[in-house]
Amino acid sequence: MSTEEQRLAPLRDKIDALDAKILDLLSQRAQAAQEVGHVKGGFASPIFRPERERQVVAKLQEINQGPLLPDGIAAIWREVMSACRALEARQTIAYLGPVGTFSEQAAQTYFGQSIAGLPCVSIDEVFKAVEKGAAQFGVVPVENSSEGAISRTLDLLLDAPVQISGEVVLPIRHHLLTKSGSLDGVTTVCAHAQALAQCQQWLSEHAPQLKRQAVSSNAEAARMAAADPTLAAIAGEPAQIAYSLQAVASQIQDDPHNRTRFVVIGNYVCQATGNDQTSLVLSVDNQPGAVHRLLAPLAKHGVSMNRFESRPARKGTWEYHFFIDVAGHADEEKVAKALTELQDTAAFYKKLGSYPRSSI
Numbered sequence: 308m309s310t311e312e313q314r315l316a317p318l319r320d321k322i323d324a325l326d327a328k329i330l331d332l333l334s335q336r337a338q339a340a341q342e343v344g345h346v347k348g349g350f351a352s353p354i355f356r357p358e359r360e361r362q363v364v365a366k367l368q369e370i371n372q373g374p375l376l377p378d379g380i381a382a383i384w385r386e387v388m389s390a391c392r393a394l395e396a397r398q399t400i401a402y403l404g405p406v407g408t409f410s411e412q413a414a415q416t417y418f419g420q421s422i423a424g425l426p427c428v429s430i431d432e433v434f435k436a437v438e439k440g441a442a443q444f445g446v447v448p449v450e451n452s453s454e455g456a457i458s459r460t461l462d463l464l465l466d467a468p469v470q471i472s473g474e475v476v477l478p479i480r481h482h483l484l485t486k487s488g489s490l491d492g493v494t495t496v497c498a499h500a501q502a503l504a505q506c507q508q509w510l511s512e513h514a515p516q517l518k519r520q521a522v523s524s525n526a527e528a529a530r531m532a533a534a535d536p537t538l539a540a541i542a543g544e545p546a547q548i549a550y551s552l553q554a555v556a557s558q559i560q561d562d563p564h565n566r567t568r569f570v571v572i573g574n575y576v577c578q579a580t581g582n583d584q585t586s587l588v589l590s591v592d593n594q595p596g597a598v599h600r601l602l603a604p605l606a607k608h609g610v611s612m613n614r615f616e617s618r619p620a621r622k623g624t625w626e627y628h629f630f631i632d633v634a635g636h637a638d639e640e641k642v643a644k645a646l647t648e649l650q651d652t653a654a655f656y657k658k659l660g661s662y663p664r665s666s667i
């Protein structure tokens with residue numbers, strides 16, 4: 308045994324002994340979670356409680372003496388609670404598929420790995436899966452830092468009978484992938500239209516010879532590139548792994564801070580956590596100063612606006628719908644007062660949900 312091995316052996320023995328204790332405690336925790344699940348079953352109440360999961364992590368981060376970092380604690384307990392939640396009842400989570408998409412990564416980032424993933428061919432299908440009860444929750448992209456709002460998601464949120472129960476913000480790292488790891492013989496690069504737009508400068512500078520073909524998702528592009536040596540794909544690491552592709556170039560997005568925000572849709576109304584956001588859709592009659600008057604209650608009651616997005620109204624009597632995110636939970640007094648006055652002023656008003664802010 309080498310000198311290094313001699314010095315590592317007792318430390319590894321110590322780790323093994325500690326791991327055994329941790330496993331015993333985790334097993335006790337899992338049994339307690341199962342009992343929680345039985346209680347919930349008696350009341351037919353929801354298994355997933357995001358506000359409780361935030362509370363669990365926040366308490367541990369508060370008492371943490373190190374050396375684990377807060378993000379490490381959050382990641383560990385996300386998986387601990389994901390596994391415990393699955394013992395209560397495995398949650399089916401719909402997302403824009405196929406496997407390997409950023410939407411799948413967002414679903415796993417939010418719910419952990421212990422979920423039943425339901426890849427859907429379109430954002431519409433994610434909404435349908437949640438509405439018909441085929442999935443408890445859905446994860447859909449709502450805006451990208453480079454390309455702006457995902458209009459289909461906004462249009463579906465307008466009419467769908469679902470709540471926004473959470474949000475996830477993912478850094479988006481696009482890679483140029485092929486089966487061989489080179490561009491020899493490659494004529495076309497495939498990707499979702501958003502990804503092609505987010506990498507257009509890099510493609511023009513480094514691969515202007517490639518034809519650009521938009522497809523339903525980056526993971527679908529990866530699946531195609533895995534089957535056709537004349538194709539390259541722009542996709543993330545999950546798709547690269549899922550379809551055994553090699554990187555020709557990594558992180559080719561034009562904006563190094565490129566990120567996409569996803570919303571979690573479901574029928575669950577989150578309780579306040581102290582770090583929440585409320586999303587709304589509003590419309591006003593087309594009169595001078597109408598939008599200013601519409602938003603006046605927010606300033607009056609000291610409610611901050613985090614986002615304001617206008618969309619042409621595709622039907623009905625109004626010209627625009629305004630998608631607005633405000634800081635705070637709808638149950639907070641100042642937010643509740645502002646929303647009541649907004650509702651009285653607006654020609655159209657829909658509360659999409661109050662939910663915990665993304666921790667990223």
Ligand SMILES: O=C(O)C(=O)C[C@]1(C(=O)O)C=C[C@@H](O)C=C1
Pocket residue numbers: 340343344354355356357359360363387388389391392395
């Ligand atoms: O406390 C609960 O409601 C539980 O179901 C337990 C638990 C956990 O593992 O701590 C698991 C799932 C919930 O989303 C929240 C917390």
